Every structure is written in C-alpha cells, then in structure tokens.
Amino acid sequence: xxxxxxxELVLLAVGVLGEDAYGVTIKEILKDKTKxxxxxxxxxxxxxxxxxxxxxxxxxxxxxxxxGGRRKKYYHLTSHGIKVLEEANELRMAFSREVPGLxxxxxx
Amino acid sequence: MSTKSNxxxxxxxxxxxxxxxxxxxxxxGDLEELYHLRLERNGRLKAALHYFLxxxxxxxxxxxxxxxxxxxxxxxxxFYFTSIRNFARNKRYFLTNLTGLTIGLTSFVLIAxxxxxxxxYDRFHTNHQQLYRASTVANINGKINREAPTSAPLAKxxxxxxxxxxxxVRVVKNDPILVDQAGRKFxxxxxxxxxxxxxxxxxxxxxxxxxxxxxxxxxxxxxxESYVKKYFGSEDPIGKQLNLGADSTFYVITGVVxxxxxxxxxxxxxLVSLSSLPNVYDGNNWIGSNAHTYLLLHDEVSVPELEVKxxxxxxxxxxxxxxxxxxxxxxxxxxxxxxxxxxxFPFKDIHLxxxxxxxxxxxxxxxxxxxxxxxxxxILCIAIFNYVNMATAQSATRAREVGxxxxxxxxxxxxxxxxxxxxxxxxxxxxxxxAFLAYMFKPSFExxxxxxxxxxxxxxxxxxxxxxxxxxxxxxxxxxxxxxxxSRFHPVMAMKATLSPAGTSGWLRNGLVVxxxxxxxxxxxxxxxxxxxxxxxxxxxxxxxxxxxLVIQRPDALHDHLEVFEDELKTNANxxxxxxxxxxxxxxxxxRSYRPVDRDETFLFPNNQISFHYDEVMDxxxxxxxxxxxxxxxxxxxxxxxxxxxxxxxxxxxxGQKLTSxxxxxxxxxxxxxxxDYYIESLHQPIVPVSLExxxxxxxxxxxxxxxxxxxxRKTLEFIENKWTGYTNDHPFQYFFxxxxxxxxxxxxxxxxxxxxxLASLSILIACLGLVGLISFNISTRRKEVGxxxxxxxxxxxxxxxxxxxxxxxxxxxxxxxxxxxxxxxxxWLQNFAERTTINPWSxxxxxxxxxxxxxxxxxxxxxxxxxxxxxxxxxxx
Numbered sequence: 012x013x014x015x016x017x018x019e020l021v022l023l024a025v026g027v028l029g030e031d032a033y034g035v036t037i038k039e040i041l042k043d044k045t046k047x048x049x050x051x052x053x054x055x056x057x058x059x060x061x062x063x064x065x066x067x068x069x070x071x072x073x074x075x076x077x078x079g080g081r082r083k084k085y086y087h088l089t090s091h092g093i094k095v096l097e098e099a100n101e102l103r104m105a106f107s108r109e110v111p112g113l114x115x116x117x118x119x
Numbered sequence: 120m121s122t123k124s125n126x127x128x129x130x131x132x133x134x135x136x137x138x139x140x141x142x143x144x145x146x147x148g149d150l151e152e153l154y155h156l157r158l159e160r161n162g163r164l165k166a167a168l169h170y171f172l173x174x175x176x177x178x179x180x181x182x183x184x185x186x187x188x189x190x191x192x193x194x195x196x197x198f199y200f201t202s203i204r205n206f207a208r209n210k211r212y213f214l215t216n217l218t219g220l221t222i223g224l225t226s227f228v229l230i231a232x233x234x235x236x237x238x239x240y241d242r243f244h245t246n247h248q249q250l251y252r253a254s255t256v257a258n259i260n261g262k263i264n265r266e267a268p269t270s271a272p273l274a275k276x277x278x279x280x281x282x283x284x285x286x287x288v289r290v291v292k293n294d295p296i297l298v299d300q301a302g303r304k305f306x307x308x309x310x311x312x313x314x315x316x317x318x319x320x321x322x323x324x325x326x327x328x329x330x331x332x333x334x335x336x337x338x339x340x341x342x343x344e345s346y347v348k349k350y351f352g353s354e355d356p357i358g359k360q361l362n363l364g365a366d367s368t369f370y371v372i373t374g375v376v377x378x379x380x381x382x383x384x385x386x387x388x389x390l391v392s393l394s395s396l397p398n399v400y401d402g403n404n405w406i407g408s409n410a411h412t413y414l415l416l417h418d419e420v421s422v423p424e425l426e427v428k429x430x431x432x433x434x435x436x437x438x439x440x441x442x443x444x445x446x447x448x449x450x451x452x453x454x455x456x457x458x459x460x461x462x463x464f465p466f467k468d469i470h471l472x473x474x475x476x477x478x479x480x481x482x483x484x485x486x487x488x489x490x491x492x493x494x495x496x497x498i499l500c501i502a503i504f505n506y507v508n509m510a511t512a513q514s515a516t517r518a519r520e521v522g523x524x525x526x527x528x529x530x531x532x533x534x535x536x537x538x539x540x541x542x543x544x545x546x547x548x549x550x551x552x553x554a555f556l557a558y559m560f561k562p563s564f565e566x567x568x569x570x571x572x573x574x575x576x577x578x579x580x581x582x583x584x585x586x587x588x589x590x591x592x593x594x595x596x597x598x599x600x601x602x603x604x605x606s607r608f609h610p611v612m613a614m615k616a617t618l619s620p621a622g623t624s625g626w627l628r629n630g631l632v633v634x635x636x637x638x639x640x641x642x643x644x645x646x647x648x649x650x651x652x653x654x655x656x657x658x659x660x661x662x663x664x665x666x667x668x669l670v671i672q673r674p675d676a677l678h679d680h681l682e683v684f685e686d687e688l689k690t691n692a693n694x695x696x697x698x699x700x701x702x703x704x705x706x707x708x709x710x711r712s713y714r715p716v717d718r719d720e721t722f723l724f725p726n727n728q729i730s731f732h733y734d735e736v737m738d739x740x741x742x743x744x745x746x747x748x749x750x751x752x753x754x755x756x757x758x759x760x761x762x763x764x765x766x767x768x769x770x771x772x773x774x775g776q777k778l779t780s781x782x783x784x785x786x787x788x789x790x791x792x793x794x795x796d797y798y799i800e801s802l803h804q805p806i807v808p809v810s811l812e813x814x815x816x817x818x819x820x821x822x823x824x825x826x827x828x829x830x831x832x833r834k835t836l837e838f839i840e841n842k843w844t845g846y847t848n849d850h851p852f853q854y855f856f857x858x859x860x861x862x863x864x865x866x867x868x869x870x871x872x873x874x875x876x877x878l879a880s881l882s883i884l885i886a887c888l889g890l891v892g893l894i895s896f897n898i899s900t901r902r903k904e905v906g907x908x909x910x911x912x913x914x915x916x917x918x919x920x921x922x923x924x925x926x927x928x929x930x931x932x933x934x935x936x937x938x939x940x941x942x943x944x945x946x947x948w949l950q951n952f953a954e955r956t957t958i959n960p961w962s963x964x965x966x967x968x969x970x971x972x973x974x975x976x977x978x979x980x981x982x983x984x985x986x987x988x989x990x991x992x993x994x995x996x997x
Binding site: 033035038050051052055056074075077078079083084 | 125142144145146147148149150151152153155156172173175176177178179180181182
C-alpha cells in the first residue's frame, strides 16, 4: 500500500464532497481545509494516479457554460480507497500513541 | 457575466500542444472554471496570469500525449547516443570544439557578471524607485557647479514642509579619521555619518541592533561584520567603546550591519550617528554643502513639479544667507546671472548616469558597459563561428551516416533536428564546464577589474538556469548551418564517399573566417591602443614630477610638532626637501574666488595651500616672478598662479597685479609669480587655471617628502617612521608613493587594458582553432587534386601556396575590414580623455601582422603535411 500525504488529503476531499467531487471543488476544499493552495496540475496528476491505483473511480458529465461546454470528471471513493484511508489512519494513530507527551484527544 | 471573457489563447494553445486528448477535456474545463472564478474575484489580469501558471503546473507526465512522446523519446535517445559516439570517435574534433565554445561562453559569462553588477547598482533597496538624491546645481559667476552633497538643513526642512516626502536620510563622509579601540589604532576612511533613518530608508541588513534606534543617540557606532572581525575577532562588539579622532568622549557600538553589497554606491566600514556632529545635524548653514541627502518620495509624486516647488526653500532659507555673505540683495545677485537650482537625481541611476562631483563612490562609466558588452558578444560569436566551421569541416566523416539514415527513410527535417541536437549536447557540455570555470576564474577577473562583483555562478539558481538556456541557445545557433549542410547530402553521393565541395557553399565559411579574423584584429588593435594611452598618460609630462616623492598622510596628528618634524627629516641625507600642503594633484582641489581690484568680475580658480619650497618638491617651473619665500613677510597675502589663470584674468603683465578674495577679508593679494601650466587632475580633465597660496595654519593634509634618487628607500622610510612615532604618540604612520597613487587614477583604463589583453589572446586562440578546422576541410576535399598535381610534377612549395592562398586572401580582406572598424572603436574610447595619444599606424600593422603570423603558423602544419604526402596514399583509394 502506497499513499502519499497529498494523495491522502485528496482522497479525504473526494470523500467529503460526495456526489460533487471534481477538479475545481476538490481544489477549493483542499485550499479551505489545509490553507495551502495546490496547483491544479498537481491535483490532476494525483487524481489520475489514484484512479490508476484503483482508489478512485470516475464518471463523466455535467457540462456547464463556465467550462466552455466541457464535461466534468466526477470522482468517487472505491471500497479499496476507503480501506486504504482507514489503514493509513490506523497506522498513524498506532504510531502516534507510542510518542510520549503527544496529545491525541484534541476534539475537532 | 456581463462581458464575455475567455482565457488567454496562447495558454490554451500550449495546453492543447502537450496535453493528450484523454486528459484535455476535463483539465481544460477545470481551468476555465477556475479562470471565471478568478475573473470575478481578482480581475482580468490576475485571472489570465493564473491561467498561465495553471497550464504550466499541468506540464506533468500524466497529461502528455502518450503515443508521440514515446517515439520522441526513443528518437532523442538515438540522437544522444549517436552524438556521444561521434564525439568519442573524433576526440580531437570534440575537444577543439568544446574548448572553443567553453572559452567563448566563459568569457561571455564573466563579462555578463560585470555588466549585471554595473546595471544592478543600488537596485537591492526595496525603495529604489522612490528614492531621490537632492543636490544643488549652482551657477555662480558663469561657472556651473554640480556637486552631489547639499546643505545639511535641507533634509529637515523637506521633511517638515513637503508632504511629498515620506522619509529622508543624510549621509556625511569626512576625511579619514583615527579610530582608537582600546589601544588598537587604525586610520579609517570607510566611516560614514548617517541619520537614524538610515536603516529605514535603505535596505542594508542590520544583524544586531535596532533599525530605528541604533544610529539615534550621539556617539553611536554601527560596525560592519568584517570590521567587527578586524577589531574584535569573535567577541561580541555590542556596548564596546572606542575613540574617534580628537573627540575625547567615548563612542559606543550599538549595532552590527552586514557588509554593504558590492553593487551599492553607499560603501562603508562603520556608521556613526550623525547626531555626533551637532553643527551638521542641527546646523543652519545653507551655503556649505556636505550632506548627501536622500529623499524617499511617496508614490505618484511628480519629481519635476517637486523640484520647482523646492525653489521656495532657496528663497526662504538660502537667499538670506547669500545676501549676508555677498552684501548683495538676492535680486541683484540673481540679476548678475547667478542661480541656485535644486535637483532630484534618481537614486538608482547615480552609479551610471551621475555627472555630479563628490559622489560617495566614484561613479561608473556607461561607455565601458557598451565596450565590454560588445567585446563579450564578439568573443561568443567567434566561438560560435568556430563551431560552424569545424562542424562543416568534419562533415565528410558523417556523410555515410547521413546517407544510411536517408536510405532508411529519415526525413530531411529529422536530420536537421539530429545535428542541431548534437551541437546542443556539445554546448551543454561547454555550459557545464563554463559553470566551473566562471566560478574558478571570478576572483582573478575581479582582481584584473580591481572591482568586487556582486554576482557569481552561485548567487541564485536563476544564474545557472540562464546559463543553461544560454548554452542551449548557443548550441542551436551554432548547429543550424552545419545541420543544413549535412542533411542536404545526396544519399548516393554520400555513400560513395566522394564529397563534392561545390555542393556546399564556401562563401559562408570564408565569410565567417573573415569575421573571426576581423574581430581578432580589431580586439588586438584596440588593446594596443589602450596600452598606448595608458603609457602616454603615465609618462606624459604633467608639469610636475611624481617620481621619488613620498607622501605622509594626516600630518594633523603632529599638532605643534609639524615644523620640528619637517626639520628633522631634512637632516637625513636621503631627503632632499620636505613640504606640506592642503592637497596634491589628483587629490581634488577646492575652489576659491578672486576679483581683480580694478574690475568688477569674479574668477574661480582651483586652489592649493602650500608651504615654502613646494615648487622644488613638485618640480614646478616658474615662468615669471618668484615663488613664496621666507624673506618676504608679505607673502601671506601673495598668490602664485599658472599660465592658464593669467590668460583667464587677461593680464599682459601679471606680476604685481592685485586681487581680492573673500578668504583674505579685504586685504589685497599680490600676484608674485607665474608657473608653467600643469595638470591637477588625471589626463581625463584638461589643464585649468590654478592658484597657490601659503598655508596660514597647520591644516595641511599631506606632508610631501622628496627623496634623493638612488637612496635606500627602506632605510629612509624607517627613519621617517621613527620620527613620526616619536612626535605623534603612536599615531599610525600612513604614507604612499606619489607615482603609485597617481596611477590609481587610471584604474579603469588599466583594468580595461588587462581584460582586453586576455580577451585578445582568447579570441585569436579560438579563431585559430576555426582556421585549422577550415583548412583541414579544404585539404580533405582536395586530396586527390594534390595527389595528381604532385604526380604531374608540382613542387611542395606550389602546393602549399595552392592550399593556403585562399586563406591569405581571407586574411587580407579581414585586415582591410578591421582597420576602419578599429579606428572608430578607438576614436569612441578616446573621447573619454582630454589628452589623447595619437593613433599610431604601427598598432594597426603590428596587430594585423601578429594575427597573420599566428594564423599562418596554424595552417602551415596542415598544408605542409598535405603537400608532403605520398600521392599514392591519396590516389589509390579508388
């Protein structure tokens, strides 16, 4: 299982967005949550990679005027993707518990 | 959306060019959506800019067109390996080309560092666009006086009365001063007094201390890092005390600043708060000008309008003081043609464009930037031409490859690409070496220039990136012509390995050689003339003698012992004469005004104040009258002038004429002697009128000691230093030999001479590499001809001529072209001097001769070998 930090964030973003996850919305939510602004190129690159690994699947549709009539590529988490996220989270929690003085009970 | 606005076309084109169909639709859709979002939020410009950035951010493997890029990469790989194999097979060819290009690129890069350094002066301050230096341009008695410093109170008045001014800082440079830090005594000339706003207005990097406070209190000192090392080593300097000059109260170190960058016209080793000089800081003297005043203007202030408005300051503040000193009303004063105008000079242009006197650091010279720029380009071009010649010369070895590629279906354009790619690879090797060489040779280059450069290979990643782009550019430029020649070979002819020289046009190659040699000859001629001019300036009779003259600085340290000290020196047999003076030729004269008693006219003459026997030490020649003498008590009100001054005053019979001068408060000054004209500046300036007066007090700056020729200088020096230490209580003994010091006035020229000499040898080296390449090409295409001629009885002698007459013709054309070009170049450069050497035709002949001989030697080896070859060798091939 290979999952980069940025890839993990992208997967989470897709998960949060549900039915409305495509390039622009994912970029916006990432900017919102992380306060960092990923370049659209990096994002698309990650999305294609995740799709190839089978963590995401895509469907096409939703052409609008703002896009010059071009379709959107909507992404959804696959079950494989959800599993990978869970594993990543578990690994981190287990690892973190071994760090003395690290407060893991921060709510929110 | 009210107006229909689309993303920039160019960016879309770029996107479509590299992006595969599969990705394009969704990516472009996203980009366009983002564009419209930004259009609403940030406006059109930012939206367009971001669109571009987004497009570039998508230049990643995922987006590339799959099918094409694969075959492209395979092709590039093939090109790359063919190139490398070809280099490995023709090592000599590869090495000469690499050498040529590397030398060319390295010279170009180093020269570029120099030019960038000059052009980037003072741009590192964030405020440089809004900074101006205030000066006064005074027209007094018909003489226009432009000096960089202005009156000290100006800054304060500007800040108080003009809302256009955001901030102001004054910088004062005084004479070198004795710094005494706990017994460590040095005379420092890198000391500047500055207002507390210094660090707010400028971007000098304060390492320790407070931006606002460090220069606020009187007697605060900020050291540069290197001076902290000099005085304190690794100790913490903050709070340490020191003495400055004659001031008995301690100064305290309040901060440490990074050394000012090399491309700053404000250079200093230590800064002292200007409030330590109360009569400047709070002074109300509007006549004197001693403060370099820098003003930070608000955005959108119109400078010409502000200059006009500043004229009020003149009438409100300066005019009353002029009235007081001249006794005239300001109306009368102006009516007689006098005028004072304020000038705001753009801060960023001071280094290259200022024509004001008394700049903090002597300004640069724009014409040198052009000269160096042209030379840099020429060397690079010579190197490129060289590659072109070498590559075409070697084309025979590649003909078979071209033939096979063509037979296998390679297109003409693909072959062109291949050969351009090959030259790019070579240029990249050269660029790589250049990075090393430029790094290694930068210190020597700085040494030749006598100038530190702020830029180097490692200053920023941009430098390396630019070098990369430059190398690729050079590779493409150099590769285009050979690529076209090589790719045009007819496959059948190429496979038969009989190259027809007619198929490749000779005029271009010959033309390139002509240009190379013309350029080399021009550079050599110019170098010779530069040396001529330097030699001329150093040996020209200046009207005074600077040999065997030792100058001791800061005689004020002697206080009352000045005369005693001088008398003691005279007891040494090696010392012929000792005098003191306020200044010396080349060290800057101050202006005094004189008024003949019988006329209502004022004359301004540069003036020096001297002691008796000054004429003996400087070897000045008296034309009429006598020099100052102890026997004549009235000589304190006497003046000696030079011939130009006599001419200016219009006297037939100058001796005994009486003048008045404000410095003598109404007493008459009698002209007692006239000296032959002599130069008081470098030979950049013409001869001007000069006046000499006896020094009334001990305010001299230099003690000048004339030594006897052939004496043991080291011993005499020791003797003088001993006496000095005895009378000055361990004040540092500082001296220079006058002739050496005087040579420094020609530092620019000496540096140029040296740079040219180096570049001249490099250019001729590269040109010769090219020449050898060309001749070997010629020979290779005429081998059979040579063989047949030999069989039919031609002598070696005629064969050598046959092979090289083309070259001789080329060289002759080159020399003919080079002469007028050099003449114009020299003429342009010599405009910098008031006194010019005559252009010597021998420089032209010598330079041409040198190039012809070196070129001849380079080709003779090849031609003689070809002529001596056994004809059987060349004829049996078929």
